[in-house]
Amino acid sequence: xxxxxxxxxxxxxxxxxxxxxxxxxSADEFFEEYIEKPLQKIVNNQHSKEHILLDLDGTLGYASxxxxxxxxxxxxxxxxxxxxxxxxxxxxxEDPSQEEGFWNAxxxx
Amino acid sequence: MGxxxxxxxxxxxxxxxxxxxxxxxxxxxxxxxxxxxxxxxKAPKKFSxxxxxxxxxxxxxxxxxxxxxxxxxxxxxxxxxxxxxxxxTLVMALMMDARMxxxxxxxxxxxxxxxxxxxxxxxxxxxxxKDTVVTGYANQNYFMSRTSLQVNQSxxxxxxxxxxxxxxxxxxxxxxxxxxxxxxxxxxxxxxxxEDIKLPWFLSIVERNDRLCFSVIDLGIGIxxxxxxxxxxxxxxxxxxxxxxDMYSNDQSRYLSQTIPKGVxxxxxxxxxxxxxxxxxxxxxxxxxxxxxxxxxxKAMIDILNINRVHHDSDESFSGTAFYWEMKK
Numbered sequence: 001x002x003x004x005x006x007x008x009x010x011x012x013x014x015x016x017x018x019x020x021x022x023x024x025x026s027a028d029e030f031f032e033e034y035i036e037k038p039l040q041k042i043v044n045n046q047h048s049k050e051h052i053l054l055d056l057d058g059t060l061g062y063a064s065x066x067x068x069x070x071x072x073x074x075x076x077x078x079x080x081x082x083x084x085x086x087x088x089x090x091x092x093x094e095d096p097s098q099e100e101g102f103w104n105a106x107x108x109x
Numbered sequence: 110m111g112x113x114x115x116x117x118x119x120x121x122x123x124x125x126x127x128x129x130x131x132x133x134x135x136x137x138x139x140x141x142x143x144x145x146x147x148x149x150x151k152a153p154k155k156f157s158x159x160x161x162x163x164x165x166x167x168x169x170x171x172x173x174x175x176x177x178x179x180x181x182x183x184x185x186x187x188x189x190x191x192x193x194x195x196x197x198t199l200v201m202a203l204m205m206d207a208r209m210x211x212x213x214x215x216x217x218x219x220x221x222x223x224x225x226x227x228x229x230x231x232x233x234x235x236x237x238x239k240d241t242v243v244t245g246y247a248n249q250n251y252f253m254s255r256t257s258l259q260v261n262q263s264x265x266x267x268x269x270x271x272x273x274x275x276x277x278x279x280x281x282x283x284x285x286x287x288x289x290x291x292x293x294x295x296x297x298x299x300x301x302x303x304e305d306i307k308l309p310w311f312l313s314i315v316e317r318n319d320r321l322c323f324s325v326i327d328l329g330i331g332i333x334x335x336x337x338x339x340x341x342x343x344x345x346x347x348x349x350x351x352x353x354x355d356m357y358s359n360d361q362s363r364y365l366s367q368t369i370p371k372g373v374x375x376x377x378x379x380x381x382x383x384x385x386x387x388x389x390x391x392x393x394x395x396x397x398x399x400x401x402x403x404x405x406x407x408k409a410m411i412d413i414l415n416i417n418r419v420h421h422d423s424d425e426s427f428s429g430t431a432f433y434w435e436m437k438k
Contacts, residue, residue: 014262014269014285017293023260060269060281061392063289064384 002050006034009058018065027069035074042087043078056092056099067098071105081106147181147219156189156229158196158405158431165196166427172203173428176218184220189229194315195433197236198324202311202429204242205256206328235315253314258307260292271314275321276438283396290385290392291325291432299329299430320400320435328429331407332386333361361409362420370416389413389432398436406430 008015011034016025035054042048054070056062078084084106092099112119150171153164175182184200186192200220222238223230233239241254253271255264265288272280295310308329315322330338337357356364372387386404393402393413402413406429408422413434 012262014265015289016262017260017289017296022293022296023257024262026260060285061283063286063293064388065293066289068384 003053004038004050005053005055006038007055007058009055010034013059015059015062015066017063018069022065027066028073030066031070031073035070036077039074039077039088043083048087050087052088054088054090054102056090056102057094061095062098064101067101068105071102072109075106075109147183148175149183149185150175152184152186152189154188154190156186156192156196158199158427159193159403159410159433160191162405162410162423162427163425165199166423166425169199169203169427170425172218179217181217182219184218186229187221187223189223190227192229192232194232194236194313194317194322195324195326195431197233197238198311198313199326199429199431201236201238201241201254201313202326202328205311206309235317236313241313254312256309256311257292258309259296260289262289264312265289265292268312268314272321272436275316277321277398277436279396279398280436283392283399286388287392288325290388294332294385294430295327295329298332298335299327317435320437323432323434323436325432326429331426331428331430332365332404333357333407333409334426334428359422361407361422362411365404365406365409365411366416366419369411369413390416393434396436398438400435400437402432402434404430404432 008030011030012025014025015027015030016023018027020026020028035052038050038052042050042052056067074084074088075081078087090099090102092102112122150168152168153161155161156165156168158165172182172184186200204218204220220242222233225231225234237254253268255261255268257264265285268288269280269284272284292310295308299308299310300306308327310325310327312323312325315324329335369386369390372384389404390413393399399414404411404413405427407426408424410420410423412418412420
């Protein structure tokens with residue numbers, strides 16, 4: 001299985017809030033620039049063996065809205081939660097609560 | 110109208126009438142107004158939003174009411190004996206907002222601050238009050254003040270660098286989430302959702318002995334008013350709604366102290382939303398350097414580091430939200 005690593009730290013060390021209108025380095029901006037295309041590609045190809053590792057480490061911390069908005073946008077492309085868990089995993093060793101927050105938002109989304 | 114002929118009020122009334130005939134709105138100008146005719150409002154001697162909330166909120170409300178009625182007003186703070194960085198920042202925020210088009214009426218406020226020789230005057234000096242208000246430039250570098258209408262991450266980066274350079278050991282892990290949540294809070298909740306205008310937040314950091322004192326203020330509608338106008342609140346079960354309304358009107362501090370650690374109701378009605386203040390609570394409590402963290406909004410005052418300590422509600426409601434915290438070097 002091929003793994004695509006997408007790191008928030010490559011986008012910004014200072015992730016911001018939820019929407020582009022809220023200000024700099026929003027979750028929407030990150031999603032549209034880094035996640036949307038590779039995720040769409042995997043979801044559209046039923047035989048894809050690719051997997052996305054979303055790396056949340058290496059930043060200066062997150063507002064709750066950033067991570068929950070990522071979950072909302074990702075669900076917009078892959079609404080099958082079981083499938084999403086297969087094709088995507090989260091790395092958040094520096095703050096494990098972010099991983100939990102992400103999957104909670106997916107469950108409730 | 111019952112104005113005596115040739116008085117300032119009479120002239121103002123005649124001007125307003127003359128302008129309205131031309132379909133224009135009359136705005137009194139300082140240039141032509143009678144300087145002796147301005148209303149002088151004296152600040153309470155203990156001018157502290159934290160330690161003397163009732164009187165300070167009453168004072169600020171009086172200033173707003175008078176300014177909005179279009180009268181020239183002087184905030185006379187020359188005789189105050191004690192103040193703190195948060196309250197000076199509040200006055201600064203008010204003066205900076207006065208330059209905004211949407212806050213035109215605040216333009217007629219002028220201030221008189223205490224002399225440098227007294228303690229209160231030195232606090233104004235520490236907060237670089239004159240530099241900020243006289244120059245009208247809120248983003249100062251030689252100390253740290255910033256203002257914006259958005260979550261501004263270049264400012265957040267500068268604030269974190271500043272705190273780090275002053276020896277705040279957990280500046281890099283605590284401040285980004287805290288500041289983003291606070292700025293987003295202003296961005297999304299300072300005005301009613303039906304309104305288009307955005308209000309700015311104003312931040313200042315003052316160095317005092319072994320700590321940095323952070324103040325962030327917005328002069329929006331406040332947390333409680335924002336929650337009350339929240340759609341999600343209107344749709345919860347009636348019994349629960351009645352309890353909330355009752356607590357809202359009588360016990361805002363208790364309500365917010367109980368609600369913030371769990372997350373407040375979100376207007377989106379989604380359970381994973383409304384966690385901004387909860388994050389503020391968690392980050393402040395996990396910080397090793399944060400020694401004080403208070404939020405003052407509407408009638409409530411919340412002690413974030415000691416959430417079970419419930420403050421009394423103030424007599425009057427403060428239209429805005431003030432965050433104040435101290436971090437030890």
